[in-house]
Amino acid sequence: MPELSGEDLLAAEYAMGLLEGEDLLAVRGRMARETAFAGLVAQWETRLAPLLDEPAHAAPSPEVWSRIAGELEERDEAPSPVVLLQRRVAVWQRIAAGSAVAAVAAVALLFVPLGNTPAPATDAPPLVASIPIADTPLRIGLTFLPEREELLVAADGLTADGAHDHELWLIPPGEGAQPRSLGVVAPGTQERVSLDPALARSMRQGAQILLSQEPLGGAPDKSAPGPVVAQGTLAKT
Known part of the structure; x- marks a missing residue:
């Protein structure tokens, strides 16, 4: 059977945690800059998630x-x-x-053509947003996985200044919608954040994502962001 190649192979390897060193940093940088590639990674993470869960111990005594x-x-x-x-x-x-059994199963999946492997059933595709950082080519990449109610935040291009923190905010579509905090961003990292169901339901196409500058520790008032330094819009991949 043909192997995966190109963008799909790279995204799948990242989703399984197989990349290291410069390769890992390069992919994280692409996710922060390229919305389409971040969406491809999100699709592979959704697809491989059941295989990468911790297997139950069922060996006889x-x-x-x-x-x-x-x-x-x-x-x-x-x-x-x-x-x-x-x-x-x-x-x-x-x-x-450990998770070796699941990892082997995931690696085996790489040798199955995408067209012949059914994707997990889902009613909602991932949503992504690319937030530019000032006047640089760097971006914060966001990917929301509706079926898992998880938000992937790639902040590789964001650096700490020691005096402020940055916080993400959601403004759902609709007139008069109030900002809701998505949490403080950890500079130079990629994180997976589980959202509560009510907040996850507000993550819809067209929702605005704001990046604010806050005191260390985040906004004192979680209903009012500080100075907004960047923003983006959630969209389907």
């Missing part, structure tokens, strides 16, 4: 393995496949305790 092995060895002097497997149980238990 050592006592069960010992009893099975003992009964089989009594019947046949040659080690059976079950006995050999029992000797390796410690290795598999370590794998089951």
